[in-house]
Amino acid sequence: MSKKKSKKVGLYFGTFNPIHVGHLTIANHMVEYSALDEVWMVVTPHNPHKKKSSLLDNVHRLAMVRIALENYPKLKASNIEFDLPQPNYTVDTLIYLEEKYPEQEFSIIMGEDNLKNFHKWKNYEVILERYAIYVYPRISENKVPERFVDHANITKVAAPIMELSSTFIRNGIKEGKNIRPMLPQDVWEYLDEMNFYK
Numbered sequence: 001m002s003k004k005k006s007k008k009v010g011l012y013f014g015t016f017n018p019i020h021v022g023h024l025t026i027a028n029h030m031v032e033y034s035a036l037d038e039v040w041m042v043v044t045p046h047n048p049h050k051k052k053s054s055l056l057d058n059v060h061r062l063a064m065v066r067i068a069l070e071n072y073p074k075l076k077a078s079n080i081e082f083d084l085p086q087p088n089y090t091v092d093t094l095i096y097l098e099e100k101y102p103e104q105e106f107s108i109i110m111g112e113d114n115l116k117n118f119h120k121w122k123n124y125e126v127i128l129e130r131y132a133i134y135v136y137p138r139i140s141e142n143k144v145p146e147r148f149v150d151h152a153n154i155t156k157v158a159a160p161i162m163e164l165s166s167t168f169i170r171n172g173i174k175e176g177k178n179i180r181p182m183l184p185q186d187v188w189e190y191l192d193e194m195n196f197y198k
């Protein structure tokens, strides 16, 4: 007989270069308005679909996620991918997490933009078969592929839409713009003091 899992954990993967209020709003919404007990923000060293240039060191991206989550006990920063082979394929991370935390029930949190490209992820069928995927709305082009519409393991969540990106923030800093409202206060202070992205 299989043992009942003790905790429901939603995994929110990203490069978080840097984490911004769009990410934080989603993570908090997911943990407050779903059956999840916790959301882990998994800092990805190297997204297989992104270039590594302009990527701040893993430890600094993790530090900013930790700072952002200080007052959110149900949200955790995770460095689980730091010691896994790169680029980081999500399916491999999931296998590793299952072995390390057999008592926890994992699901995946993803934006609708990611769902549109999900069929390009490594072994996406395996992920889809084994995990619940919570999808929140994003403004983006193209349609969700037919095979994902109304899929039993995919749940749409009506989270608020905040269209900002880490790229926009990095470019703004480089151009000397004030981008403070887009970042948690303490994260802004950290990256300003460290002279990141200038």
Ligand SMILES: Nc1ncnc2c1ncn2[C@@H]1O[C@H](COP(=O)(O)OP(=O)(O)OP(=O)(O)O)[C@@H](O)[C@H]1O
Binding pocket: 013, 014, 015, 016, 017, 022, 023, 026, 110, 111, 113, 114, 161, 162, 163, 164, 165, 166, 167, 168
């Ligand atoms: N404004 C936002 N609202 C909700 N989700 C977001 C937002 N920006 C990014 N995400 C999602 O958060 C996860 C991590 O995103 P990522 O770290 O790549 O951030 P990003 O802002 O898109 O970064 P970049 O501009 O560097 O590509 C992804 O699933 C992405 O779709």
Ligand SMILES: O=C(O)c1ccc[n+]([C@@H]2O[C@H](COP(=O)([O-])O)[C@@H](O)[C@H]2O)c1
Binding pocket: 013, 014, 015, 044, 047, 048, 049, 050, 088, 089, 090, 091, 114, 120, 121, 122
């Ligand atoms: O496993 C894959 O093939 C795969 C391909 C693209 C992206 N991902 C994961 O999706 C996360 C969010 O992607 P992105 O493009 O929105 O930054 C990223 O941090 C990776 O962990 C995973």
